[in-house]
Amino acid sequence: xxxxxxxxxxxxxxxxxxxxxxxxxxxxxxxxxxxxxxxxxxxxxxxxxxxxxxxxxxxxxxxxxxxxxxxxxxxxxxxxxxxxxxxxxxxxxxxxxxxxxxxxxxxxxxxxxxxxxxxxxxxxxxxxxxxxxxxxxxxxxxxxxxxxxxxxxxxxx
Amino acid sequence: xxxxxxxxxxxxxxxxxxxxxxxxxxxxxxxxxxxxxxxxxxxxxxxxxxxxxxxxxxxxxxxxxxxxxxxxxxxxxxxxxxxxxxxxxxxxxxxxxxxxxxxxx
Numbered sequence: 001x002x003x004x005x006x007x008x009x010x011x012x013x014x015x016x017x018x019x020x021x022x023x024x025x026x027x028x029x030x031x032x033x034x035x036x037x038x039x040x041x042x043x044x045x046x047x048x049x050x051x052x053x054x055x056x057x058x059x060x061x062x063x064x065x066x067x068x069x070x071x072x073x074x075x076x077x078x079x080x081x082x083x084x085x086x087x088x089x090x091x092x093x094x095x096x097x098x099x100x101x102x103x104x105x106x107x108x109x110x111x112x113x114x115x116x117x118x119x120x121x122x123x124x125x126x127x128x129x130x131x132x133x134x135x136x137x138x139x140x141x142x143x144x145x146x147x148x149x150x151x152x153x154x155x156x157x
Numbered sequence: 158x159x160x161x162x163x164x165x166x167x168x169x170x171x172x173x174x175x176x177x178x179x180x181x182x183x184x185x186x187x188x189x190x191x192x193x194x195x196x197x198x199x200x201x202x203x204x205x206x207x208x209x210x211x212x213x214x215x216x217x218x219x220x221x222x223x224x225x226x227x228x229x230x231x232x233x234x235x236x237x238x239x240x241x242x243x244x245x246x247x248x249x250x251x252x253x254x255x256x257x258x259x260x261x262x
Contacts, residue, residue: 014182021211039245046213050181054215097251105225107218110250114214117249 004070012053012063031071044118047111048080048134056084076138086126162190169262170201176208179216188219195226203235206243
C-alpha cells in the first residue's frame with residue numbers, strides 16, 4: 001500500500017480480535033464507508049486475522065500479525081500480513097457460496113468466501129516457505145467528491 | 158470479551174442462551190455447550206442468539222456442527238431469535254435457509 005493511515009502489529013491471539021474489530025470499525029467510519037457496509041467489512045477483516053491466527057500461526061503464542069488501513073478518494077484498502085505457514089492455494093480460491101446442501105454441510109471453510117463476498121477486490125499472496133498477505137479493497141459507492149468535501153470540512157465545527 | 162452461556166431444560170427442549178460476542182476466542186465455549194446438549198438424550202436443542210451482537214464464521218461453524226449432530230439423531234436444532242447481526246452473517250454465508258429459525262420454541 002503506497003499510503004496508509006494506520007499500521008499496527010497485533011499479537012496473534014484470538015483475544016485481540018475484539019480490539020481489531022473496534023479499530024477497523026472506527027477507521028472505516030472515519031473515512032466515510034457507508035454504515036450499511038461497515039458490519040460486513042468488520043467481519044471480513046476479523047476473518048482474515050482469524051485465518052492468520054488459526055491457520056498460519058496455529059496458536060504460536062508470541063507470533064504477530066500486521067494490519068494496515070488506508071483510504072483514498074475511490075478505494076479503502078485493508079491489508080493483513082503474517083509470517084506464518086503459507087496457506088494452500090486451493091484454500092484461497094474464489095469459490096461462490098452456493099446455497100448449501102443440508103445433507104452435505106460441513107463446518108468451517110467459510111472465512112475466505114466471506115472475505116471475497118464483502119470486498120470488491122481481494123488479493124492473496126503466499127510466501128514460498130512462510131508468510132501470507134491479503135489485500136482487500138472496497139470501492140466507494142458515493143462519488144469521491146462527496147468524500148473529499150466531507151473530509152475537508154471535518155474538524156471545523 | 159468473554160461470552161456467557163447457560164443451558165436450561167424447558168418443555169420444548171434444551172435451550173442454550175448465549176450472551177456476548179462469538180468469535181475465534183469465544184466459539185470453543187459455545188462448541189462445548191452445543192456438543193454437551195446435543196449428546197444429551199433430548200429431541201430438540203435450541204440456541205438463543207438474541208443477545209449476540211457479533212458472530213464470525215467460527216461461531217457459524219459451531220452452529221453447523223450442532224445441526225449435523227442433532228440431525229444424525231433425528232432431533233431438531235433451532236436458532237431462537239437471532240440478532241440482526243447474526244442474521245446478516247447467516248445470510249452472507251447463505252446458511253439462513255438451512256437453519257430452523259424461530260421466535261419461540
